[in-house]
Amino acid sequence: MHINQLSYNIIGAAIEVHRELGPGLLESAYEECLCHELGLRGLPYERQKPLPVVYKGVHLDAGYRLDILVDNRIVLELKAVEALLPIHEAQLLTYLKLGGWQVGLLINFNVEVLKEGGIRRRVWGLEE
Numbered sequence: 471m472h473i474n475q476l477s478y479n480i481i482g483a484a485i486e487v488h489r490e491l492g493p494g495l496l497e498s499a500y501e502e503c504l505c506h507e508l509g510l511r512g513l514p515y516e517r518q519k520p521l522p523v524v525y526k527g528v529h530l531d532a533g534y535r536l537d538i539l540v541d542n543r544i545v546l547e548l549k550a551v552e553a554l555l556p557i558h559e560a561q562l563l564t565y566l567k568l569g570g571w572q573v574g575l576l577i578n579f580n581v582e583v584l585k586e587g588g589i590r591r592r593v594w595g596l597e598e
Contacts, residue, residue, distance in 0.1 A: 473543060473573055476513070480540055481589055483507040484577050488584040497550040500579040501537055504548070508540065515540045521569055536565060545574040554578050559592060566594035 471479075487503045501517070508515045521534040538546040547562045554576060562574045574592045581588040 471541070476541055476544060477573060477575065477591060479511060479513060480508070480544060480546065480575060481585075483511055483513070484575075484579075484589065485584050488579055488588070491579075493550075493580045493582065495550060495579070497537075497548050497579070500550060500577075501548050504546070504577075505538065508538070513540055514542075516542075521565060523568060534565070534568075536569070539569075539571075543571065543573065545569065545571050547574060547576050549576065549578040550580045551578055552580060554587075554590065559590065562592050563594055566592070 484504060487500060487507050491500070491503060505515060505517050516539045517537070519536040519539045520531070521536055523530045523532045523534065536545055537548045540546060545562065545565050547558070547565065549558060558576055562576050566572065566574050572594055574594070576590040576592065578588045
């Protein structure tokens with residue numbers, strides 16, 4: 471599946487979760503439900519995937535974990551916050567850089583309409 475189609479399918483799954491639950495829950499509830507929805511759609515994923523930091527050739531277990539990695543290609547960083555901040559985008563871009571992935575989705579479920587400001591797609595190391 472092309473990465474743009476995969477992104478589209480993931481966004482559809484997130485919209486379905488948000489449509490069912492609405493805003494106001496904890497991030498962990500959205501994560502659980504989104505993983506269930508990804509599974510229903512036949513999309514392979516890893517949840518809470520460890521992400522080591524490599525510093526000057528040394529692998530450090532710094533305790534970082536990706537919320538969800540879909541098809542070993544798209545990093546999902548989930549939030550349930552009042553507003554997405556630049557630090558949230560920086561976090562996603564750093565995860566992409568550290569793991570060598572190119573595409574990430576920052577999804578904030580604490581909005582009225584998910585597709586209006588709740589989803590940001592970021593790309594590392596290639597042109598969209």
